[in-house]
Amino acid sequence: MEPYIILASGSPRRRELLERIGIGYHTLPVAVDETPEPGEGAEMFVLRMALEKARRGYAAAEQQAPALGADTAVVLDGEIFGKPGSEAEAHGMLERLSAQTHRVVTGVALVDDREATRLSVSEVTLREITAEERARYWASGEPVDKAGAYAIQGRGGVFVEHLEGSYTGVMGLPLYETTLLLDKLEIPWRERW
Numbered sequence: 277m278e279p280y281i282i283l284a285s286g287s288p289r290r291r292e293l294l295e296r297i298g299i300g301y302h303t304l305p306v307a308v309d310e311t312p313e314p315g316e317g318a319e320m321f322v323l324r325m326a327l328e329k330a331r332r333g334y335a336a337a338e339q340q341a342p343a344l345g346a347d348t349a350v351v352l353d354g355e356i357f358g359k360p361g362s363e364a365e366a367h368g369m370l371e372r373l374s375a376q377t378h379r380v381v382t383g384v385a386l387v388d389d390r391e392a393t394r395l396s397v398s399e400v401t402l403r404e405i406t407a408e409e410r411a412r413y414w415a416s417g418e419p420v421d422k423a424g425a426y427a428i429q430g431r432g433g434v435f436v437e438h439l440e441g442s443y444t445g446v447m448g449l450p451l452y453e454t455t456l457l458l459d460k461l462e463i464p465w466r467e468r469w
């Protein structure tokens with residue numbers, strides 16, 4: 277049988293990105309408590325979340341295949357922005373991110389009887405976003421399930437003035453780091469790439 281992995285995620289973006297690598301996979305969304313510990317930095321937080329997702333995916337798949345987990349957060353002035361819980365929160369996030377440079381951190385983890393993690397860090401500068409744009413953007417439905425209330429790969433791309441780092445990392449699954457993990461655990465993926 278061809279090698280495959282478990283994608284411990286409900287994110288359609290992560291599916292789409294993993295498909296670019298070419299490895300066979302089964303999706304198995306897992307629920308984790310996405311609350312940072314007091315004083316926990318964003319990097320540690322996304323790595324912990326990614327590892328937790330991968331561990332749960334591996335357990336839920338009854339150790340049949342290695343499991344991949346990822347977690348993305350937007351960070352501004354040390355504050356972690358996850359997915360907005362409400363329209364008001366989305367407005368607040370976009371207002372804060374407007375005309376600023378923020379970091380996007382994505383942790384990725386691959387787990388079988390071994391565990392490996394990688395971190396992707398990017399810097400994104402958004403142009404000024406007006407109140408009317410925030411309202412129209414929220415109404416489009418795009419911000420609701422995105423860390424920081426925007427999507428670089430969607431309409432939100434019009435706000436992105438500058439990106440330094442990994443586009444796929446900002447989108448939720450950094451492909452370079454993911455293939456490093458596959459190589460580290462000696463999971464062949466190049467045949468179908």
Ligand SMILES: Cc1cn([C@H]2C[C@H](O)[C@@H](COP(=O)(O)OP(=O)(O)OP(=O)(O)O)O2)c(=O)[nH]c1=O
Nearest residue numbers: 285286287347348422423426427428446447448
């Ligand atoms: C900043 C940014 C985030 N995002 C998305 C990626 C992630 O899906 C989401 C952050 O939420 P996450 O909690 O990382 O993931 P998730 O809940 O969507 O999926 P999973 O089941 O794997 O836990 O934000 C974009 O799609 N584009 C962007 O530009």
